[in-house]
Amino acid sequence: MEFPDNVKYTKEHEWVREEDGAVVIGITDYAQDSLGDVVYVELPEEGSTVTREETYGVVESVKAVSDLYAPVSGTVLEVNEAIVDSPEVINDEPYGEAWMLKIELSDSSELGDLLSVDEYKKFVEEEN
Amino acid sequence: MSASKKLRKTSLFEVHKASGARFTGFAGFELPARYTELKAEHRAVRERAGLFDVSHMGVISLEGDLALQATQLVTTNDASKLKDGKCQYTLICNESGGVIDDTVLYRINKESYFFCVNGSSKDKVFLWFREKLKDLKNLVVTDKSSELALIALQGPLSERILQKICKADLSELKYYSFTSTTLDGVEVIISRTGYTGEDGFELYLPNDSAKGVWEMIMASGKEFGILPAGLGARDTLRQEMGFPLYGQELDEETSPLEASLKKFVSFKKGDFFGKSALEKELREGVKKRLIAIELIDSGIARAGANILEDGKVIGKVTSGTFSPTLERAIALGYIDNDRASSKSPDKDKERKISVEIRGKTRRVVLVKRPFYKKPKAS
Numbered sequence: 001m002e003f004p005d006n007v008k009y010t011k012e013h014e015w016v017r018e019e020d021g022a023v024v025i026g027i028t029d030y031a032q033d034s035l036g037d038v039v040y041v042e043l044p045e046e047g048s049t050v051t052r053e054e055t056y057g058v059v060e061s062v063k064a065v066s067d068l069y070a071p072v073s074g075t076v077l078e079v080n081e082a083i084v085d086s087p088e089v090i091n092d093e094p095y096g097e098a099w100m101l102k103i104e105l106s107d108s109s110e111l112g113d114l115l116s117v118d119e120y121k122k123f124v125e126e127e128n
Numbered sequence: 129m130s131a132s133k134k135l136r137k138t139s140l141f142e143v144h145k146a147s148g149a150r151f152t153g154f155a156g157f158e159l160p161a162r163y164t165e166l167k168a169e170h171r172a173v174r175e176r177a178g179l180f181d182v183s184h185m186g187v188i189s190l191e192g193d194l195a196l197q198a199t200q201l202v203t204t205n206d207a208s209k210l211k212d213g214k215c216q217y218t219l220i221c222n223e224s225g226g227v228i229d230d231t232v233l234y235r236i237n238k239e240s241y242f243f244c245v246n247g248s249s250k251d252k253v254f255l256w257f258r259e260k261l262k263d264l265k266n267l268v269v270t271d272k273s274s275e276l277a278l279i280a281l282q283g284p285l286s287e288r289i290l291q292k293i294c295k296a297d298l299s300e301l302k303y304y305s306f307t308s309t310t311l312d313g314v315e316v317i318i319s320r321t322g323y324t325g326e327d328g329f330e331l332y333l334p335n336d337s338a339k340g341v342w343e344m345i346m347a348s349g350k351e352f353g354i355l356p357a358g359l360g361a362r363d364t365l366r367q368e369m370g371f372p373l374y375g376q377e378l379d380e381e382t383s384p385l386e387a388s389l390k391k392f393v394s395f396k397k398g399d400f401f402g403k404s405a406l407e408k409e410l411r412e413g414v415k416k417r418l419i420a421i422e423l424i425d426s427g428i429a430r431a432g433a434n435i436l437e438d439g440k441v442i443g444k445v446t447s448g449t450f451s452p453t454l455e456r457a458i459a460l461g462y463i464d465n466d467r468a469s470s471k472s473p474d475k476d477k478e479r480k481i482s483v484e485i486r487g488k489t490r491r492v493v494l495v496k497r498p499f500y501k502k503p504k505a506s
Contacts, residue, residue, distance in 0.1 A: 039450040040457075062166050062360065062452065
């Protein structure tokens with residue numbers, strides 16, 4: 001299981017990486033592993049807004065459907081259309097190629113509420 | 129994610145755990161959902177072989193001189209056609225013609241039959257038999273489920289894998305036949321049956337031998353690329369074939385005729401539970417019909433999704449998944465009988481049918497079952 005330390009995490013198994021004054025978000029290795037083979041992703045449109053702890057999309061594996069929860073609030077700057085076409089990338093590269101959205105934060109203080117890699121690791125261990 | 133404490137474990141639980149299985153609750157048992165990736169397990173069964181623990185399935189026997197008569201009473205298919213060592217797919221119906229279970233019947237001899245029943249149905253089937261057959265003299269109804277483990281070896285290379293460790297000549301064992309034999313000294317019943325659309329075998333054996341036999345088959349299959357396979361792959365495999373699953377496509381509110389299982393109902397044999405209701409339904413027509421759909425738009429239609437035509441709800445999805453072989457979303461469901469498929473597939477294609485997924489309509493097309501047809505070997 002991969003837990004990179006250049007991202008922050010949430011208890012909904014999302015990750016957040018700061019990039020060029022905005023943030024990029026995705027789901028964690030643990031999340032993709034729990035889901036199994038991802039076959040479908042539904043993402044919001046560019047320019048739409050997302051709200052922390054609210055769903056912004058859906059990811060489906062062969063077996064189950066799962067909501068995507070926004071780790072932060074803001075405006076969607078970019079949508080990773082490539083994973084809509086090739087959702088299996090989420091299983092292979094959850095922290096890299098398979099980013100979901102690039103977001104302009106509406107409240108940068110929300111970043112302070114995210115989990116560090118150690119906190120997230122501990123949370124995952126406790127969940128199992 | 130955590131499994132309920134009430135779930136029972138099969139005799140292979142520790143073997144699965146050691147193989148890194150992820151478990152899921154099903155029919156009161158904690159069973160492997162998958163070991164690695166569902167798609168890989170699914171593909172192994174289509175191309176090579178997969179091994180399933182299906183010990184949640186039940187085994188109920190009927191024994192005595194009236195065993196055939198008893199079997200005929202509680203099933204829809206004609207059990208008198210069955211010879212020793214043969215199996216038959218059949219249904220157990222209630223008086224209203226609703227399905228109590230769909231099952232495979234095994235005839236050991238004319239005084240000894242057993243049913244392989246669904247895990248979720250075995251208790252009610254046992255009680256149904258006991259109650260409805262109580263006046264038949266010397267008839268012994270036994271639930272053998274807790275004594276037996278059930279392992280399914282499925283896939284085109286199954287015969288080669290099992291033959292390596294089995295004395296009986298498996299090439300002689302025809303589809304829907306079974307034999308009693310030994311595997312390394314363990315008494316087993318092997319039937320050429322399954323739920324995947326592939327060639328394969330199901331093995332009935334004592335619980336305490338399950339681990340040894342499981343490991344023996346895995347070792348024998350190693351050179352053929354066998355994989356242990358979980359319930360996830362079992363479900364996608366059966367859905368690709370359009371096979372009904374009890375609790376999804378079949379229940380006590382659904383008749384065999386509605387589920388397109390008429391060929392497993394013998395109206396010519398004597399009386400059986402549900403017969404008059406089914407005869408009436410045959411005369412007057414069914415209310416709903418099982419259909420198979422493929423999604424044109426993206427998304428997966430899961431059980432419970434509405435099926436619409438011209439903006440009107442005409443039915444519901446009962447099972448749906450992403451087909452790993454076809455690489456598109458498929459689903460089974462029921463629609464009102466007056467909206468059922470026409471005889472012409474071309475006309476069906478022109479119909480504007482959709483499913484509702486999370487409030488959005490997605491276009492679908494009615495197709496024939498099975499979704500997946502095995503390519504002919506060249």
